[in-house]
Amino acid sequence: MTDKEKNQNDDAGASPDNKKKRKKPGTPPGGKSPGNGTFFWILLFFVFLFWYVASSNDFLNSTPEIEYSKFRQELKDDNIRTVHVQGDRINGELKESRRLKEAADDTTAYDSFTTYIPSFGDDQLFSILEERNVTVSAEPETGEFWWYFLMFAFPLILFLLIGFTFYRRMQAQGRGLFNIGKSQAKLQDPSKQKTRFDDVAGQEGAKTELREVIEFLRNPERYEELGAKLPKGMLLVGPPGTGKTLLARATAGEAEVPFFTITGSDFMEMFVGVGAKRVREMFKKAKESSPSIIFIDELDSIGRQRGAGLGGGHDEREQTLNQLLSELDGFEPSESVVVMGATNRPDILDQALLRPGRFDRQVTVDLPSQNARIDILKLHAKNKPISDEVDFERIARSTPGFSGADLENLLNEATLYAGREKRNEVTMDDIDKARDKVMMGLKREGMQISEEEKKMLAYHEAGHALVAAVLPHSDPIHKVTIVPRGKAMGVTQQLPEKEKYLYNREYLLDRLAVVMGGRAAEQLIFDTATSGAQNDLKQVAQLSRKMVTEWGMSKRFGHISFGSSEQEVFLGRDMSRQREYSDSTAREIDEEVKAISQEAFDRALQTLEENREVLDGVAALLIEKEEIPGEKVEELIEKRPAGKQKS
Numbered sequence: 001m002t003d004k005e006k007n008q009n010d011d012a013g014a015s016p017d018n019k020k021k022r023k024k025p026g027t028p029p030g031g032k033s034p035g036n037g038t039f040f041w042i043l044l045f046f047v048f049l050f051w052y053v054a055s056s057n058d059f060l061n062s063t064p065e066i067e068y069s070k071f072r073q074e075l076k077d078d079n080i081r082t083v084h085v086q087g088d089r090i091n092g093e094l095k096e097s098r099r100l101k102e103a104a105d106d107t108t109a110y111d112s113f114t115t116y117i118p119s120f121g122d123d124q125l126f127s128i129l130e131e132r133n134v135t136v137s138a139e140p141e142t143g144e145f146w147w148y149f150l151m152f153a154f155p156l157i158l159f160l161l162i163g164f165t166f167y168r169r170m171q172a173q174g175r176g177l178f179n180i181g182k183s184q185a186k187l188q189d190p191s192k193q194k195t196r197f198d199d200v201a202g203q204e205g206a207k208t209e210l211r212e213v214i215e216f217l218r219n220p221e222r223y224e225e226l227g228a229k230l231p232k233g234m235l236l237v238g239p240p241g242t243g244k245t246l247l248a249r250a251t252a253g254e255a256e257v258p259f260f261t262i263t264g265s266d267f268m269e270m271f272v273g274v275g276a277k278r279v280r281e282m283f284k285k286a287k288e289s290s291p292s293i294i295f296i297d298e299l300d301s302i303g304r305q306r307g308a309g310l311g312g313g314h315d316e317r318e319q320t321l322n323q324l325l326s327e328l329d330g331f332e333p334s335e336s337v338v339v340m341g342a343t344n345r346p347d348i349l350d351q352a353l354l355r356p357g358r359f360d361r362q363v364t365v366d367l368p369s370q371n372a373r374i375d376i377l378k379l380h381a382k383n384k385p386i387s388d389e390v391d392f393e394r395i396a397r398s399t400p401g402f403s404g405a406d407l408e409n410l411l412n413e414a415t416l417y418a419g420r421e422k423r424n425e426v427t428m429d430d431i432d433k434a435r436d437k438v439m440m441g442l443k444r445e446g447m448q449i450s451e452e453e454k455k456m457l458a459y460h461e462a463g464h465a466l467v468a469a470v471l472p473h474s475d476p477i478h479k480v481t482i483v484p485r486g487k488a489m490g491v492t493q494q495l496p497e498k499e500k501y502l503y504n505r506e507y508l509l510d511r512l513a514v515v516m517g518g519r520a521a522e523q524l525i526f527d528t529a530t531s532g533a534q535n536d537l538k539q540v541a542q543l544s545r546k547m548v549t550e551w552g553m554s555k556r557f558g559h560i561s562f563g564s565s566e567q568e569v570f571l572g573r574d575m576s577r578q579r580e581y582s583d584s585t586a587r588e589i590d591e592e593v594k595a596i597s598q599e600a601f602d603r604a605l606q607t608l609e610e611n612r613e614v615l616d617g618v619a620a621l622l623i624e625k626e627e628i629p630g631e632k633v634e635e636l637i638e639k640r641p642a643g644k645q646k647s
């Protein structure tokens with residue numbers, strides 16, 4: 001019940017595998033959502049099902065149909081109780097039930113029936129009915145009509161409606177039913193392309209590389225005279241939200257050339273061959289208006305390794321990719337068209353795309369450093385009413401692993417907080433709240449936690465916090481909270497003083513102990529274990545395994561890396577990657593991982609035992625306040641009786 005998946009619990013971005021996990025939710029690595037086509041077929045199926053059920057006789061009429069003469073016979077025998085007449089149909093009830101068939105072994109009897117008045121009519125019917133004292137009721141014939149209408153017209157209408165929406169959707173996407181396959185590439189008028197390099201903060205390395213392209217596009221003749229050949233394909237590579245798309249636009253803006261942009265997933269068409277045609281057309285247009293830039297965003301969705309993936313190849317995608325490859329090869333040197341691509345999954349790209357003469361130059365667009373984060377924040381703060389007291393450096397320091405898009409989102413959330421309270425200035429407090437929301441999820445209001453559970457939570461988090469505060473190599477605590485947020489019931493947030501790029505063994509061991517601190521506190525105080533430590537344990541397992549298999553940090557194996565096993569990509573080429581060690585080694589690795597985890601737990605437990613008073617103090621404060629800043633924990637430690645100081 002404690003920490004959360006990507007978990008700050010103690011790691012607010014300090015752990016090496018933490019950064020990777022903070023992906024923008026809406027950015028799956030390529031691929032498209034389960035097609036709307038499927039939805040369409042399901043609906044169609046239900047329409048037919050309805051039709052079938054509705055039109056089958058049983059559904060309309062569960063009473064057996066008898067001959068009219070038989071009905072008259074029953075009437076004569078005075079065995080009819082009621083009749084209900086609707087048009088020429090009569091539904092009736094018998095006084096005494098009859099066998100359906102005359103056979104002796106047949107037990108199916110009926111006491112209500114349906115019959116039809118012959119078209120030549122029955123003049124005497126009503127008088128006989130009256131004579132026999134049968135209750136007669138009737139209903140206008142139109143009821144029948146509505147039934148038929150529902151049965152036939154309704155599915156038809158539904159069908160048309162679905163067809164229509166389908167058609168509309170295709171039109172909305174800029175292609176009617178009849179111009180599927182017309183190129184979808186959007187041409188951006190060079191004069192309207194307003195994005196400039198100034199709109200991109202940081203990313204100096206990428207900008208330097210792109211400036212070369214800009215120079216070339218501005219004066220292609222000069223380069224031609226010199227006989228210089230420029231890379232045709234530039235691939236922007238980096239995590240989501242780091243500004244790849246933004247950089248591509250800015251490049252076109254700076255060069256002031258036509259900019260053709262298309263997103264990889266746009267190529268995914270319902271008909272085979274359409275994507276390939278689109279590629280051909282886009283390149284043709286770009287060449288006609290050269291110098292120009294073609295930008296293929298999310299290249300991985302077409303550029304995935306051919307022949308990989310489940311269920312064999314994807315014909316459409318492969319055709320599109322082949323076409324793209326041949327277009328890339330088919331450039332004349334005089335055609336000054338630069339092709340740019342962007343991806344956050346270069347590892348799953350088809351190798352053929354990366355060969356010389358294609359996307360042979362990679363431009364890395366990385367997560368922003370602390371200084372770059374300050375610049376990005378300042379850039380996005382320009383058009384927002386941010387108060388003067390806001391300390392951008394502090395925000396940047398507390399947002400390791402945030403991408404440009406995350407930072408933009410952060411300021412946006414903060415502005416919303418200010419707006420909600422009808423203030424016209426965004427304060428540091430708003431930003432802090434927004435950051436907590438972005439990093440830890442929304443506060444869950446109104447959740448009922450028992451005193452017992454609250455105490456448990458408080459000790460769990462106090463355990464994390466105390467170990468973090470005492471061990472010498474761990475990051476300082478930023479905040480400890482037992483306010484449930486998102487999936488987490490409590491969070492201990494740590495913030496590194498400086499951004500770390502390398503993690504040494506001591507740091508990692510301390511970190512493992514900190515993560516174990518929660519579980520250790522449960523053990524020490526309550527002599528039990530809760531399910532709340534699940535994520536902690538998972539984190540410990542992952543980290544210690546990495547230390548053993550990837551970073552060569554175990555005593556037993558020493559400095560050896562067994563190759564990464566984590567990069568299994570569901571549909572990528574890594575799927576076939578095999579483990580590079582034997583079963584017995586695997587067992588030894590497991591033992592070593594276990595030993596490291598156990599040691600971490602023991603260290604945490606020992607730390608807590610030695611500081612039992614402080615642990616009680618922090619837990620009590622948490623129960624009272626529910627959220628305490630890191631300094632409070634430090635304060636309590638300094639006041640502790642033994643007076644041991646953190647080195």
Ligand code: ADP
Pocket residue numbers: 199200201202203238239240241242243244245246247342376379403404405406408
């Ligand atoms: P990507 O294509 O790498 O996923 P985008 O270019 O779509 O990322 O970035 C999303 C948004 O995040 C941009 O529109 C921009 O507002 C913001 N952003 C990202 N990186 C930066 C940056 N370096 N400077 C300024 N804004 C940025």
Ligand code: MG
Pocket residue numbers: 244245246297298342
């Ligand atoms: Mg993008």
Ligand code: ZN
Pocket residue numbers: 002003009460464518519532533536
């Ligand atoms: Zn925990």
